[in-house]
Amino acid sequence: MTTELLWAIGLWAAVVVAGSFFALRQRGRRVEPVSRNLPFVAVGLLATLAALAVQASRIQVFQQRTYANRSGADPNTGEVTANSRLVVGDTRQMRGSILDGVGRELAWSEDLDPLVQRRYTAPEVAHVTGFFSPLLYGKEGIELDADDALRNGTRRGIAEQLAGVFSIGSLDPEDVQLTIWSGLQQEAQEALAGRIGAAVIVDVRTGAVRAMASYPFVDPGQLAAVRQADVPAARAYWDTLLADDRRPLLRRSTLGLYTPGSIFKVITAAAAIDSGIADPGTIYIDDGVFTVDGHTIIEANRPDDTIIEWTLTEGLAYSLNVVFAQIGIDLGPETLNRYAEAFGFGEVPPFEYPVARSQVASSDDFIGQPAALADTAFGQGELQTTAVHMVLVAQAIANGGVMLEPRLIDRYLDRDGATRHVVPSRTWSQPVAAATASAVEEMMVVAVESGYASAAFVPGLRIGGKTGTAEVHDGEPHAWFIGFGGVDRPEFAVAVVFEHGGSGGSVASAVGGQLLASAIARQAQLSASAT
Amino acid sequence: MTNAGSWSRSFLLVLLAIAATAAGMGATYLAREGGDPITSPEAKAGAIYGLTLLAVWLSLRFGTFRGDPYLLPVAGLLGGIGLVMTVRLEPDLQAIRDIAISFGDRQLWYLVVGLLLIWGIAMLAPNPEILAPYRYTILMGGFGLLAVTAVLGTEIQGARLWLSFGPIVIQTTELAKLALIVFLAAYLSENLELVGTSWRLWRINLPPLPYLAPMVIMSGLCTVALMALNDLGTALLFFSLFMIMLFAANGKAGHLLLGAGLFVVAFALAYLAVPRVRVRFDVWIDPWSDLVTGYQQIQAEYALAAGGFFGVGLGRGSPWLVPVVENDYIIAAIGEETGLLGIVVVLALYMIIATRGVLIARRAPTPFLRLLATGLTAGIVVQAVIILAGVFRLMPLTGVTLPLVAYGGSSILVTAVMVGTLMRISAMGSRL
Numbered sequence: 001m002t003t004e005l006l007w008a009i010g011l012w013a014a015v016v017v018a019g020s021f022f023a024l025r026q027r028g029r030r031v032e033p034v035s036r037n038l039p040f041v042a043v044g045l046l047a048t049l050a051a052l053a054v055q056a057s058r059i060q061v062f063q064q065r066t067y068a069n070r071s072g073a074d075p076n077t078g079e080v081t082a083n084s085r086l087v088v089g090d091t092r093q094m095r096g097s098i099l100d101g102v103g104r105e106l107a108w109s110e111d112l113d114p115l116v117q118r119r120y121t122a123p124e125v126a127h128v129t130g131f132f133s134p135l136l137y138g139k140e141g142i143e144l145d146a147d148d149a150l151r152n153g154t155r156r157g158i159a160e161q162l163a164g165v166f167s168i169g170s171l172d173p174e175d176v177q178l179t180i181w182s183g184l185q186q187e188a189q190e191a192l193a194g195r196i197g198a199a200v201i202v203d204v205r206t207g208a209v210r211a212m213a214s215y216p217f218v219d220p221g222q223l224a225a226v227r228q229a230d231v232p233a234a235r236a237y238w239d240t241l242l243a244d245d246r247r248p249l250l251r252r253s254t255l256g257l258y259t260p261g262s263i264f265k266v267i268t269a270a271a272a273i274d275s276g277i278a279d280p281g282t283i284y285i286d287d288g289v290f291t292v293d294g295h296t297i298i299e300a301n302r303p304d305d306t307i308i309e310w311t312l313t314e315g316l317a318y319s320l321n322v323v324f325a326q327i328g329i330d331l332g333p334e335t336l337n338r339y340a341e342a343f344g345f346g347e348v349p350p351f352e353y354p355v356a357r358s359q360v361a362s363s364d365d366f367i368g369q370p371a372a373l374a375d376t377a378f379g380q381g382e383l384q385t386t387a388v389h390m391v392l393v394a395q396a397i398a399n400g401g402v403m404l405e406p407r408l409i410d411r412y413l414d415r416d417g418a419t420r421h422v423v424p425s426r427t428w429s430q431p432v433a434a435a436t437a438s439a440v441e442e443m444m445v446v447a448v449e450s451g452y453a454s455a456a457f458v459p460g461l462r463i464g465g466k467t468g469t470a471e472v473h474d475g476e477p478h479a480w481f482i483g484f485g486g487v488d489r490p491e492f493a494v495a496v497v498f499e500h501g502g503s504g505g506s507v508a509s510a511v512g513g514q515l516l517a518s519a520i521a522r523q524a525q526l527s528a529s530a531t
Numbered sequence: 532m533t534n535a536g537s538w539s540r541s542f543l544l545v546l547l548a549i550a551a552t553a554a555g556m557g558a559t560y561l562a563r564e565g566g567d568p569i570t571s572p573e574a575k576a577g578a579i580y581g582l583t584l585l586a587v588w589l590s591l592r593f594g595t596f597r598g599d600p601y602l603l604p605v606a607g608l609l610g611g612i613g614l615v616m617t618v619r620l621e622p623d624l625q626a627i628r629d630i631a632i633s634f635g636d637r638q639l640w641y642l643v644v645g646l647l648l649i650w651g652i653a654m655l656a657p658n659p660e661i662l663a664p665y666r667y668t669i670l671m672g673g674f675g676l677l678a679v680t681a682v683l684g685t686e687i688q689g690a691r692l693w694l695s696f697g698p699i700v701i702q703t704t705e706l707a708k709l710a711l712i713v714f715l716a717a718y719l720s721e722n723l724e725l726v727g728t729s730w731r732l733w734r735i736n737l738p739p740l741p742y743l744a745p746m747v748i749m750s751g752l753c754t755v756a757l758m759a760l761n762d763l764g765t766a767l768l769f770f771s772l773f774m775i776m777l778f779a780a781n782g783k784a785g786h787l788l789l790g791a792g793l794f795v796v797a798f799a800l801a802y803l804a805v806p807r808v809r810v811r812f813d814v815w816i817d818p819w820s821d822l823v824t825g826y827q828q829i830q831a832e833y834a835l836a837a838g839g840f841f842g843v844g845l846g847r848g849s850p851w852l853v854p855v856v857e858n859d860y861i862i863a864a865i866g867e868e869t870g871l872l873g874i875v876v877v878l879a880l881y882m883i884i885a886t887r888g889v890l891i892a893r894r895a896p897t898p899f900l901r902l903l904a905t906g907l908t909a910g911i912v913v914q915a916v917i918i919l920a921g922v923f924r925l926m927p928l929t930g931v932t933l934p935l936v937a938y939g940g941s942s943i944l945v946t947a948v949m950v951g952t953l954m955r956i957s958a959m960g961s962r963l
Contacts (some may be wrong), residue, residue, distance in 0.1 A: 035893045035899040037782040042889035055923040060871040067836035081822040083833045
């Protein structure tokens, strides 16, 4: 703000200087009283009016965007003073629809003349669109990410952009088609069955998100008030969201940060194979106890206490902590950290929704300690991650080591339903070689067919996966499952997490297997109806 | 003092004023998308106003008037711009305030009476010189009006500036402004030599205090009264008029500096003592620091920024989001819907008033008339500067009306008297 003050003072000073200069040049041909002083008065008035023109152009042209987009919140009430012109448009203009992957409307606008009301399909499906609350709480999710297209359409290509520069030709709002299959979304939401958690399913070859279930969730229809009469109900609903200690505004699928537990062993195994220190058949000794640096790890997972030699494949299938602790020590902190980062830890996947950042540790030197390194290698330590990130780990393993960007928006359509733009599939990273990925893929299939992830098994399908039981300080462990499945090669990847869901094996992997089977069946049905 | 060439330019100007008003009314009607165009309020206001303006111009041109030909079209265009904005804002203001006041009709009749006042004073009024002997009576009358207002006045938005006579509400500060200008012109012209002398005390030149004292006291009283009435804008206007007219009389730039210094001191004291002054100052420094008191200023910034260079188009913006937009913040509505272009046109029109007004003053036959014309010109232009600089955040906002443009009868009629008097004086001077 001091710059504005300095600017004002400078401008007034310029008026005085310019006024004096021109007035002196005007000075005195007339000698009559009063008249001789008047040029100064005239020049002073004119210079002041000129300064006003300068200031008007500063506000209206040079700082136009800054002023138009400024906003502030009242520290007492939290109410935001933002440019209401944006709201005026949002409450009075028809907005594009949001469709699911097969063209069903998830969100659409209804003309109440003069106001326009946003409507949503069933909340357990509609919550993937985010919310649109022009009078009260703004926009979230797809409603925010695709706001330009939904509101005005987007100018694409050189011709349209050039026309836009000269304000030629207005565009219509566009419809946004998501990758979501509402049926699968509904089923995933039902599978969570009122337990806090998330389930995300992506297409292994494209990164298309077919379902993104999350519980608890926000019903966008209850926030979409545009008539003043509807405002109190929307406020009341918002207050219940804030008062709910399950925190429904925290979308678990993207913002729920959890310790991964044993599902992280997939990354450790991939790192070991890819760096050449092990192969699926490498034998490790696990006699029930492993001590590193004075820190003792007790093995509770061996299916047979009389056996002390285990292959890497068996270690993954039976989730043997002692085996992975040793692999972690063998890899060393740098290598393990490098592979974790290659799998996206420390970064945020590009996505339509904000995603919480996964971390290996809170500080750089944590896994430098051997005990911490051992814990991290089997998924404990200070690891934190999200469901939408972990589904990509399974997806990369099932896709020859190529990790894709997850995406919810499939395409933009004009009002007649014709495609204006298809969002391409993009690679996010390639953490491991194709050979490594296929070795780990095979190991995960073994974990489902004869290991602890057997609850995910579906007859007739090839399903691979890994369970996780993430020990936490503040209650029951989180239950995890990540996996993939297809008829003979992987088609979909899934991640399921239940917050404080207990020991993970069966609950999460059963849901994971069921959702994979359902996605595969729906895919087959769609292909059949397409041909 | 005029010739056929300047009258033909004047004719083009008055046609421009009428055409611009008609075009603005047309654009407003089209954006509103409703009703029969012939009976629409836009057509009615545009036709009545345009015809009145044309009739007044023709009467001056072909009557006995031999004075300045440009002030009328310029004032007419400013009035037309204000009328278009008022008609355009009327449905929005009625809707958001849930009232049935016909803003457009009222403004139309204020302006029509204003034009007739200009015509009457320019054509028929006696030489303003006859006012000079009554200077103290006039000043006391103006001061008395303020005092009565302070006691009996109607309070609107925290300031008590209005006297109600049944349905008629008069903003008495506008009349007091006229009284002050006449008084200052008379007093200064009477003491012209003396107020120009200096007192030397050792090596320092001092202002001629004995001669300035009565005037300083009178103006000071008015200013204090206005502070008491909570009308900071008019107080600043009165003080500026005093300084400008004193400078016109004696040409001492030092007195301007001294006055500015006194003003800063007075302002600092007011800042410490008067909460309203403090709020205004803090809002000026940063309207975002307090979203409640800064709300109106913030909304004005949004409106101006929304307009950009070309504006969003008449009737297509949302200027009603700015509180009291038809009055103190009318320039924000103009800036939103007609953009920087519209604002520059308004500023250019005030520039023409400043130039023509000072030219009239220079060529007026007597010191009293010169000072009177200077005061009237400054009265219009400085008032515009005070409100515009406030809205544009070049100084703290103090509420005064934008002369001839903002909604409100007292301001329009008094400004019309000022314009008419300027034209009357111009008819007595040497050739422009």
